[in-house]
Amino acid sequence: MFKKLPSTSPTITLKQVQLEKKIWAVAGGKGGTGKTMITSNLGVGLAILGYKVILIDGDLGGADLHLSFGMPVPKRNLNDFLAGRVSSLHDVLLPTQNANLSLICGGSELIGLANLPYQRKEKLKRHINQLDADFILVDLGAGTAYNTLDFFVISNEGFIICNPEPQAKIDAYSFVKNAVYRRFLQTFARNTLLKDLIINFGNNGQRALKIRDLVNRIGDAVPDYGDKAQEIVDTFRPKLIMNKVRKKRQLEDADRFCYLVREYLSVHMQYLGHIEYDEGVVDACEKMRPFLLDQPTSKVSLNIYNTLFNMGIQDRQLRYDRKTYKKMAKGVKLESKLWKE
Numbered sequence: 001m002f003k004k005l006p007s008t009s010p011t012i013t014l015k016q017v018q019l020e021k022k023i024w025a026v027a028g029g030k031g032g033t034g035k036t037m038i039t040s041n042l043g044v045g046l047a048i049l050g051y052k053v054i055l056i057d058g059d060l061g062g063a064d065l066h067l068s069f070g071m072p073v074p075k076r077n078l079n080d081f082l083a084g085r086v087s088s089l090h091d092v093l094l095p096t097q098n099a100n101l102s103l104i105c106g107g108s109e110l111i112g113l114a115n116l117p118y119q120r121k122e123k124l125k126r127h128i129n130q131l132d133a134d135f136i137l138v139d140l141g142a143g144t145a146y147n148t149l150d151f152f153v154i155s156n157e158g159f160i161i162c163n164p165e166p167q168a169k170i171d172a173y174s175f176v177k178n179a180v181y182r183r184f185l186q187t188f189a190r191n192t193l194l195k196d197l198i199i200n201f202g203n204n205g206q207r208a209l210k211i212r213d214l215v216n217r218i219g220d221a222v223p224d225y226g227d228k229a230q231e232i233v234d235t236f237r238p239k240l241i242m243n244k245v246r247k248k249r250q251l252e253d254a255d256r257f258c259y260l261v262r263e264y265l266s267v268h269m270q271y272l273g274h275i276e277y278d279e280g281v282v283d284a285c286e287k288m289r290p291f292l293l294d295q296p297t298s299k300v301s302l303n304i305y306n307t308l309f310n311m312g313i314q315d316r317q318l319r320y321d322r323k324t325y326k327k328m329a330k331g332v333k334l335e336s337k338l339w340k341e
Contacts, residue, residue, distance in 0.1 A: 023128065023136045025058070025151055029171025031142035033161045034243040035323040036280060039139040040068040041301075042291045045308050047100035048328075048335050050316030051134040052095065056104040058151050059114065059141035063106025066280040069096055070288040077107035079128070082120060086113055089127045097339045102133075114148055114163050149182040158238050160269070162257065164250040171241050176238060180211060181264055188218075188225065197221055225304055233266040241307060242274040272305040276300055293339050296332035305329070 026039045036059075043055045057065035057078065066074045076092040086092060093102045128136060140148045152158045157177075162172040181202050188194040190286070201214045211233060230239025242254045251274060258269045276299050284294040292301050302325070309322040320328045 003146060008314070020057060021134060021136070023138070025138040025140055025155055026161060026266075027140040027152050027175060027279050028149075028161040029144070029173070029175040030168055033142075033163050033168055034275070034281075035161045036065055036068060036139050036243060037143075037285070037291065038159075038161055038275065038304075039137050041304050042066065043135075043289045044098070044335075045304055045328075046095075046135050046291045046313065047098045048332055049308070049313060049320075051313075052098060052132070053135045053137070053214050054104065054131055055101070055113070056128065056136065056138045057061070057106030058138040058148075059106055060147055062141060063298055064138050066094075066103060066105040067288050068285070068290055069103060070104065071103075072288075073104035074103075074107075077105040078109035082124065089124075090129060098335065101307040121147065121150060125151070128154065131213075142276060146182070149179055150177055150186075152243065153183050153186070153236075156295065158277065159272075160238055160240050162240060162241050162254075163244045164242065164246070164253055169253065173257070173260065175223040176261055176267060176269070177265055179238070180233065180236065180267060184214070184229070187228065187232055191222065191225070193221060194218055194225065202225050204225040210264050215266070227286045232248060236267050237270065238312075239270045239272050240269065244277045245274045246277045272310045275303045275307070276305075292332055293336040296336055297329045301329060301332065303324060305332075311326070 026035050028035050039055060043053050046053045055065060057217070059065075060078075063077070066077075068071075071094070074094060076086075076094060078092060079090055080086050080092050089104060092104055094105060128138070138151055138154070140151055142148075154176075158178060160172050162168050165211055181198065184198045185195060188198065197217060198214065201209065215226070215229045215233065218229040240254060240258060240292045245251065254271045254274065256317065258271050261267050261269045278298065278300045280295055280298060281291050281300060284291040287294060291298075292304055295301055305320075305325045305328045307320075308322075309325050316320065317326075320329065
């Protein structure tokens with residue numbers, strides 16, 4: 001196994017964790033990076049640690065999160081809410097074998113679902129914020145469509161899932177960059193001067209331009225908004241998980257990626273850890289079962305446990321922590337028996 005990543009997360013007390021609801025959007029620049037696999041397994045891990053978790057399939061054009069939980073045809077899905085057949089997202093929640101974990105499955109039968117109108121999108125975001133849970137994880141689609149970007153920036157702490165391949169890293173960087181621009185455009189949408197300035201800056205094509213230069217230009221154009229522009233990048237703290245890692249040297253790519261994001265986009269990205277490549281993940285997908293439950297003692301599952309504790313998560317029953325995270329495999333092994341038919 002590769003060397004464990006030291007934690008950079010501050011100590012969080014149980015009382016603090018209980019009071020603060022987290023909404024984490026999970027995204028990546030391209031398809032096939034493993035967003036759905038990581039979303040489903042983090043959700044299972046959080047539920048086993050004692051947290052109330054809701055997983056939402058936010059891939060409005062190609063929903064498949066439900067397949068990770070043995071649901072070929074979900075009884076209810078997000079379309080029932082978007083089409084007005086139910087009034088609340090709570091009405092489309094589906095239970096799992098763990099009482100702490102629920103799903104909101106996606107669907108693609110509505111024409112134009114992948115391009116939601118503004119009002120319907122805002123309604124969905126509002127209802128997501130109203131859900132009763134400790135953690136809400138939103139599994140997003142690939143690419144940089146406005147729907148994907150808008151749901152990613154619903155929280156300041158979205159996750160970027162990246163693979164070591166150059167194409168994946170380029171697409172992931174592009175996603176973070178577009179998310180930054182989207183945050184600027186949403187904040188200054190009513191100011192035509194700043195909106196045009198942001199668009200022109202983004203379309204300039206000069207690779208040397210940095211987001212700090214855009215912040216300075218906004219401050220020069222409208223001094224009252226300079227501090228607000230700086231706040232947009234200061235409060236944007238996405239997290240990085242490197243997936244399908246095959247070689248130790250590929251771990252250095254994560255540090256370089258975070259450096260480039262900080263240097264050119266002025267965004268301080270936290271690296272949470274890596275997930276090793278394992279063909280067993282495909283086997284678990286074919287069984288329509290979270291990998292964590294299918295192979296709880298594998299290296300990949302240990303990577304998931306370690307990533308959870310690198311986030312600053314604490315076990316509510318005080319059984320496991322960052323030093324004893326490997327022991328969590330025993331608890332997950334017991335949990336897996338509840339999920340078997």
